[in-house]
Amino acid sequence: MRYKNLDQLFRQSAGRLSFSACPFLEARLLIQKAAGWKEADFFRNLDSVPPPGLANKLSVLIKKRQSGWPMAYILGRKEFWSLEFRVNRQVLIPRPETELVVEEVLSLPLPEKPRIVDVGTGCGNIAIALARELPRARVVASDLSARALSLAARNAGNIRLRNVVFVRSDLLSYFIEKRQKFEVIVSNPPYISEADWEKLERPVRDFEPRTALLAGPTGLEIIQRLVSQSWFCLKAGGFLVFEFGAGQEKEIRKLFKPGWSKPRVRSDYSGLPRVMTVQKLA
Numbered sequence: 001m002r003y004k005n006l007d008q009l010f011r012q013s014a015g016r017l018s019f020s021a022c023p024f025l026e027a028r029l030l031i032q033k034a035a036g037w038k039e040a041d042f043f044r045n046l047d048s049v050p051p052p053g054l055a056n057k058l059s060v061l062i063k064k065r066q067s068g069w070p071m072a073y074i075l076g077r078k079e080f081w082s083l084e085f086r087v088n089r090q091v092l093i094p095r096p097e098t099e100l101v102v103e104e105v106l107s108l109p110l111p112e113k114p115r116i117v118d119v120g121t122g123c124g125n126i127a128i129a130l131a132r133e134l135p136r137a138r139v140v141a142s143d144l145s146a147r148a149l150s151l152a153a154r155n156a157g158n159i160r161l162r163n164v165v166f167v168r169s170d171l172l173s174y175f176i177e178k179r180q181k182f183e184v185i186v187s188n189p190p191y192i193s194e195a196d197w198e199k200l201e202r203p204v205r206d207f208e209p210r211t212a213l214l215a216g217p218t219g220l221e222i223i224q225r226l227v228s229q230s231w232f233c234l235k236a237g238g239f240l241v242f243e244f245g246a247g248q249e250k251e252i253r254k255l256f257k258p259g260w261s262k263p264r265v266r267s268d269y270s271g272l273p274r275v276m277t278v279q280k281l282a
């Protein structure tokens with residue numbers, strides 16, 4: 001089909017995306033991706049005939065979207081903390097509620113040059129947001145997945161950060177072995193149970209990495225290990241800040257033995273308890 005102008009192709013594409021909550025936004029972003037354009041290029045070209053090949057390239061992207069691919073994986077990027085992160089199917093797509101974890105760390109009384117480790121860094125969003133906000137901090141971004149780490153390192157390079165390093169580790173095992181201690185341990189760990197995995201919406205279950213979400217039969221397996229390992233990696237007075245799932249707060253509170261402060265919990269924008277902060281007192 002020949003299009004008299006880009007506007008016509010745009011409207012037809014939005015029609016093909018009508019199942020989505022934002023068909024016009026998605027149509028524009030997919031056109032920009034297919035054409036290699038910025039937003040301004042899109043608007044400048046609305047009255048012009050679409051470049052040769054654009055309609056075919058765009059159709060491939062729309063078909064992907066129609067088959068359930070999340071927009072962030074098609075576009076290869078996602079915004080978090082007003083920074084742009086490259087994402088691919090090796091890493092979880094950063095969620096807006098995880099910005100609360102960053103906010104929480106920034107609200108803590110920290111020394112001038114805190115040492116911070118982000119456990120399960122994925123694309124590096126938490127570590128990089130913190131390194132950017134706290135230029136004097138020394139941040140370690142850590143993950144079990146080598147592929148996630150290499151993407152996170154690329155993201156830090158794109159943002160030109162020099163105060164983040166990348167370390168492969170099974171939770172905090174590497175740091176325990178090396179006797180490294182931190183003022184802050186931060187994490188958005190896997191916390192989905194096997195039963196809840198089955199109930200996740202299809203795009204999450206079908207496209208996002210299982211190892212980034214699924215913790216085990218109860219959903220608490222990784223948090224349990226993280227809490228017990230954190231004791232050995234936190235300096236006295238240091239903080240553990242982590243995200244957790246709906247209905248887990250009561251069981252997680254029980255993990256903290258004497259020597260830890262009373263946990264403080266922040267709720268997300270829908271009122272669900274989401275981020276816990278605990279201080280190592282002794």
Ligand SMILES: C[S@@+](CC[C@H](N)C(=O)[O-])C[C@H]1O[C@@H](n2cnc3c(N)ncnc32)[C@H](O)[C@@H]1O
Binds near residue numbers: 122124
């Ligand atoms: C929920 S994702 C969080 C990603 C990113 N920090 C965010 O907030 O969007 C959990 C991350 O933990 C990593 N992970 C899973 N098991 C791990 C383990 N045993 N040790 C270290 N990282 C692990 C996964 O590879 C994944 O990147």
